[in-house]
Amino acid sequence: MLNGKTIILGVSGGIAAYKAATICSRLVGLGAEVHVMMTESATKFITPLTLQTLSKNPVHIDTFEELDPKVVTHIDLADRADVVLLAPATANTIAKLAHGLADDMLSTTLLAVTCPIVIAPAMNVHMYEHPTVVHNIELLAQRGVRFIEPGTGQLACGYVAKGRLAEPEEIVAALHGWLTLPKPLQGKKVLVTAGGTIERFDPVRYLTNDSSGKMGFAVAEAAREMGADVTVIAGRTSAVEPQGVHLIRVESAEQMLQAVLTEFDESDIVIKAAAVADYRPKITHHQKLKKTGGDELVLELERTTDILETIGKRKTDQVIVGFAAETDNVEGYALDKLKRKNCDFIVANDVSAEGAGFNGDTNIISIYNEQGLVERLPLMSKQAAAQRLLQIVAQ
Structure with a gap:
């Protein structure tokens, strides 16, 4: 239940605004106190009275x-808000938040909140893929704003x-x-390394591997x-960058080693x-x-410095x-690797x-400590596997 939670539901002007009624009703049904804020454009698609009736609070x-x-x-x-949910969020509303514009109730409030902000975008596919919109979403993600991806x-x-x-x-x-x-x-401070490294032998050619960074990012x-x-030190990746973390980009194994050593002493947990x-x-x-x-x-070729072994000796x-x-x-x-390092x-x-290799969205992992097998996980998403791993580490 969401008893005791105060949620600001921001509704901006797109045809999907009608879904805000269901969202509002579900949140109230879970016990949340919901305060709805609408843009003028949103009122063209759904009436404030509808959302006032569902939320049992004035609509702003x-x-x-x-x-x-x-x-x-x-x-x-x-x-008072525990979270702000923008659903639907148009390209215009996203742009306002990204660039600090405050010309209506919703955008002004967004600049005043200190709680988490969750955005559920909705727009035409070409708008969603426009470089400006992509840039604005990436900018907000870097600031810790969370996104619920639109559907197809x-x-x-x-x-x-x-x-x-x-x-x-x-x-x-x-x-x-x-x-x-x-x-x-x-x-706790958690340091994560992700992706593959690049070892150049001339300005245009290099040695690398198939790592996408998906598991590390998860x-x-x-x-x-x-x-x-969370601090992430990432090499070559093809996965979507994680939101709300400090991201450090490196290229080679040596660069990753130096970055890890810089962050290591202040870290509580290091996941390589x-x-x-x-x-x-x-x-x-x-x-x-x-x-x-x-x-x-x-x-x-010559050996690179083993990062895991190096920090194992320093821990x-x-x-x-x-x-x-x-x-x-x-x-x-x-x-053998656990003991040596x-x-x-x-x-x-x-x-x-199948389902456990590089570049995929799933994994099949087994977790070991010095006593042996801790837990063997079946095929599941990398996100689910990561969550279970972190639960074990937290314990």
Whole structure:
């Protein structure tokens, strides 16, 4: 239940505004105190009376319409809110928040809140994919704003594409989860590495691997949801960057090592999910390497510094979690790695198994500590696997 939670429901002017009625009703049914704020455009699609009846509170549209002379309404509500939900959020409303515009009740209140903001966008697919809208969403995500992605389906304009508001049940479930999820890592600093490293042998060519960063990013998001202060050191990735974390970009194994060592002493938990190169070219060419007359090109490689082993030797009271991507003898190699590198946990998976390899959205992992197997997880999303891993680490 959401008893005792105060929610500001911001409704902006799109055809999906009619779904705000269901969202409002569901939240009130869960016990939340809901205060609706509408843009003028939103009132063209759904009446304030509808949302007032459902929320049992006045609907706010005009900044200067002060119903209670004892308070300044937008400041009072901003101070009391546990979360702000924008559903639907149009491109215009997203742009206002991204750039600090405050020309109506909703946008003014958004600049005054200190609670989390959750945005459920809804718009035409071309608008959603426009570089300006993409930039604004990324900008807000970097500030910690959370997004509930739009769905794919029939749009009001006639397209069948991505851009329709997520279903009310999905929005309410996500909000409920964020508001009621236990915070066992509150006050802890979590350091996560993600993605693959790049080892260049000339300005245009390099050695790398298939890591997408999805697992590391999922771990970072799970740690953030559990209340941790999260820093992510990421190499080459193809996954969507996590929101509400401090992201440090690196390229090579050496750069990742230095970044990890900089953050290590202040960290409580370190989760090494990155796929770091074991070798790099011994000689790096500063000009593009040209083809020679021969049929072969020989690259001489040298070992990189083992980051997990290095921090394992340096650790004091940190909890260190390593990853072992294997293709055979998974348990044997994982337990050996755990002992050699002084880890507290090793997360092992057989990357040759269907659904457990690089680039996918699912994983099959086994979690080990010095006593042996802690838990073996079946095929599940990387987000779900990350959440379970963090629950075990938190315990």
